[in-house]
Amino acid sequence: DLGRNRFCYFSEDLEQELTKRHELVTLLRTAIDTEAIEVYYQPKVDLKTKEIIGAEALARLYDPSGKLISPLDFIPLAEETGLIHQLGEIILKQSCMAAKAWQKRGRPLQIAVNIAAKQFTNPEFCDSVAKVLELTGLDSSFLELEVTESSLMYDFDEALNVLNTLSSLGLSIAIDDFGTGYSSLSYLKFFPVNTLKIDQSFVKDMLGDEQSLDIVKAVIHLAKSLKLKLIAEGIEDAEQLQKLVALECEQGQGYMFSKPLPLKEFDQLLNH
Ligand code: C2E
Ligand code: MG
Ligand code: MG
Ligand code: MG
DSSP states (O other): OHHHHHHHHHHHHHHHHHHHHHHHHHHHHHHHHTTOOEEEEEEEEETTTOOEEEEEEEEEEEOTTSOEEOHHHHHHHHHHHTTHHHHHHHHHHHHHHHHHHHHHTTOOOEEEEEOOHHHHTOTTHHHHHHHHHHHHTOOGGGEEEEEEHHHHHSSHHHHHHHHHHHHHTTOEEEEEEETSSOOOTTHHHHSOOOEEEEOHHHHHHTTTOHHHHHHHHHHHHHHHHTTOEEEEOOOOSHHHHHHHHHTTOOEEOSTTTOOOEEHHHHHHHHHO
């Protein structure tokens, strides 16, 4: 009886899925209680000089066996369960502490921290950012928050409020994964945005696919006309780099330069 078997498989899968989910939520709770979430740092580089000009903070979580769990798995769950607020604050605090340390060592770098949609729309978010800046003593000009277009489009007026408040704190705002949203571009006129990040899918495809290349060109042109900082994500090889330099894209990040690194290793890279 095929139908019944199928049902069996399905329900076993579902049960496994629920167990996995439950374990991950427990892990997230523990990570929050013990501040055991780790932040990795990926350099942002000047594409011409290859000099490190900043870093993006990317959260990493280990399961009890020491296996790394991707943020693509735990961030959505943290959002669903509301744990993202505490988790996000811990990540922000660690990131700002790292940036403060770089500054103290005479190597000031701006740190970019990803903000989930759920965090962004939390009424207490701006206060929590201000609190972390105060606590860590980081000058706000060294902090950039990366948000996606979809977090901004969820509630346009509210997003405008939040961005204005954040911007009045003196920090920068970047639009992450730019080009993958469905929104109109008009929001760029109203929102205090500083940086566009070209999504890595376009960089990945631009050498083999004319349309991706056209999108990359259009985003570079848009950033220049609007006087926004521009950064290309996901640069993996010399050909992509060469193309981006030819198109006058000035900043980038990607495995070609470095994967995201634990703080110690990032610091070693900085000292080179
Ligand atoms: P994102 O912010 O767009 O980050 C870029 C992702 O691309 C990172 O994956 C990074 O490790 C990866 N990457 C960097 N260079 C390359 C490259 O050359 N090739 C390829 N194939 N990938 C590259 P990661 O760390 O797994 O993060 C995935 C997403 O999870 C992030 O996308 C971001 O949306 C989210 N995320 C990560 N950390 C946090 C966090 O602390 N808070 C929040 N809210 N979201 C986070
Ligand atoms: Mg990002
Ligand atoms: Mg991105
Ligand atoms: Mg992304």
